[in-house]
Amino acid sequence: MRLLDSRRLTGPGLLLDRAGAVLDLELTDAERDRVLAAWRAAAGQLLDAVGWRGETVAVRAFAGGASVAFTAPSDALYAASELNEAGWAWAQAELAGAPPPDLTALAHTLRATIAAERKPELLALRDAARERGVTFLHGEEQVSVGSGRGVRVWPDHAIPSPSAVDWTQVHDVPIALVTGSNGKTTTVRLLAAMAAAAGRVAGITSTEGVSVAGRLIDGGDYSGPSGARLLLRQPEVEMAILETARGGLLRRGLAVERAVVAVVTNVADDHLGEFGVQDVETLARTKLLVARAIGTDGRLVLNADDRVLVGAARELTQPIA
Template sequence: MELRDSRRLTGLNLLSGRAGAVAEVRLGPGEDADAIAASWSEAVDELITSLGWPRVERWSRSWSGGVTLLMDAPLDALYAATEINEWALARVRGDAPRLEDTAEAIRASIAHESNPAMMALQAAAAERNVPFVWDDDEVSLGMGAKSRTWEAASLPAPVEVDWEGLEAIPVVYITGTNGKTTSTRMTTRILQAAGMTPGCTSSDGVVVSGVEVERGDWTGPGAARRVLRHEDVNVAVLETARGGILRRGLVLDTCDAALITNIASDHLGDYGVLTKEDMAEAKGLVCKAVKPTGRRVLNADDPLLVKLGQAEGAPVTWFTTTPMSAWLEAHVEAGGEAWVLEDGWLSRCRGGAREKILEARALPSSYGGTALHNVANALAAAALCDAIGVDLKAIKTGLMDFGSELSDNPGRCQLMDHHGVQLLLDFGHNPHGVRAILRMAQGLLADRPEARLWVSLGQAGDRGDEDILSLSEAVWEARPDQVSLREVVGYERGRESGEVTEMMRAKLESLGQPSEALTVHEDEVASIRAALHWARPGDLVAHLVHLQRDAVRAALNESSSSA
């Protein structure tokens, strides 16, 4: 038995609806998850009895080769609870320190961590139905423009708080494997068109009403708190990645609506999430946060999400880019809601009535309808905004305003002309995303039989061998004329330099890609320069797993200057 991780879960999580301390354990040959969980629970009882703690609730979740163990704890004793977990597992292994010594050390931890003022505010907020947002440094009551924040070390007593005006604002969660960031950006553009001041988190940063306030991959709890504490924000759009969900849980255990774009193979193997079904369960946590009066917005083209939508919870609004199935027709006829692509139009179906909203090919982000994945993202964003009461005029305006400028969606599905060569820059980094963007590329080339396709991509080293090889298969399906493989600089993550590109090269050759139509480059800049040297007017260069945006932009500008 090996303790792989011990950490705090600070909110609604995969095992329970509240905060606690979690331990992830890798089992050895012949070890039984249920037996380990039972022995751990007995050891926890032994230690908390010595500490004088009340009995705590516990949960366990088994997975292939391991088990996850969770005990609940007060917010101001979570670090101490991780120490309890660690001692209990050492007790199971047979190498724990003396109970008396451990109890004395943990009492000191509890005293150091204790924050009675925070716990009093949490209780008072719950009594008044006022949102409570906390971390180690700050505590907030209310949300956004209707919130107030204090340093965690200098909190007022509940009687000293002016509770008037401390309220919730509309909050939506967005998650999924692909399309999260684009859907988030579309949603915020619609909300701006509705006259609101949205704050959003995404894998590109924190943005308030279109203005970037923090750059970087901000899709975890820290980003959500940043938005929920911003004094101008009156609606929160929280892109929530699986890492934040699994590492810490959700910041808020309630929201007004939640969108899941799709579930595909990516980032499997961490935190006991080993299969797509596991990932659907993890990402489905946002649906558990939706109020009974809210809406779950789910992709009707994804079998795992169809199954999730059948689970108990808030009403579901479905979206689809394929002809409506019999069950979806029945859902609508029974009074349910769906946003669908029908006869080339984005349409809202409600209670049997159908209303055409926008022609798909007119959307700037769809590039004449070739970017079907962006049509799906537009349907999802429209359904999400509709779910929180945004009117159709704002939905139309926002979607028609999005995508006409490259700055609207940096790093995602950016199509540009470079001296007659089409460049398609995209973050697509897993087979599902790569297939979507290359289908778009094939659509763009459909009426140009003489044009050629160059595909450039790499992959991070933390993906499994099967995932890396599947990426090569997705590229081969598009039958590119030339493939450029490259290192993803800074993302080797334990693999030797060149290992990933060699795996992909060998797989592509085995599928039929000629060796002379395969090149390897050291980074994105070297690849884009080689592509521009190879391409002739009319060709298309699909540059995927696009991370080095500034460097690639500089290379393109340099190429234009020297042309």
């Protein structure tokens, strides 16, 4: 057994429906059940000890390993990762026949770590944005509400109270998510060209960078959550088109909570094996995470010729085009 990765989940993913902490483990089939049982017991005790009794614990097992996770307050995800790692160390000690850790001392240390990280003002602003149905983003030492023409941005150290925000000036621009195994960047460019032809200022993210109305903001692979945040904080954007790669969805989760449309081009058997995604059916479920951002007035656009994608979409309730 071996710990492969410890990471924060900042949005909905395959394991959790909101922020949390995830461990990726390498396990043999013979040891999997007892290892996961030991981690569940240890993580459960630690969650109780720090006052996180209402959090959801999740396990996804697959050939050769597993991912173990729990939800956590989004302003304490580094501390949550430390708690998850402590639970793993406890499970390892138990399986090796070593004495358990001093729970009182360990809980004291973890509570102090949580207290040092917590930002109640961050959660207050997030909740106020959700109540008003506008985008909330946190990352790159900034916090923002709204998007594009309706965005307001503050540094991490100067988060305002909700009552200090002029919410009449905060709104969202239309957001489109584009994912799939092939054709993502091409689809993003096509949508941007359509928006430009209609006289709209379109911003895009892709594996080639972030640009607004054809002007490059920054080059590189921005098909993950950091690219989404960078683009949605550009105040000239009237429409945002976000390339949403499999890697970002699996590592960090969905970058935004709402979009007016999501496009899934296709599902092919590439990149299998990463993050425990070992078959195209699981890959299809990963790509279809973008559907969680679509409300009843939005649209999910799928490739009707892709048998696996169509089959996976039967479980969805979002409007499909």
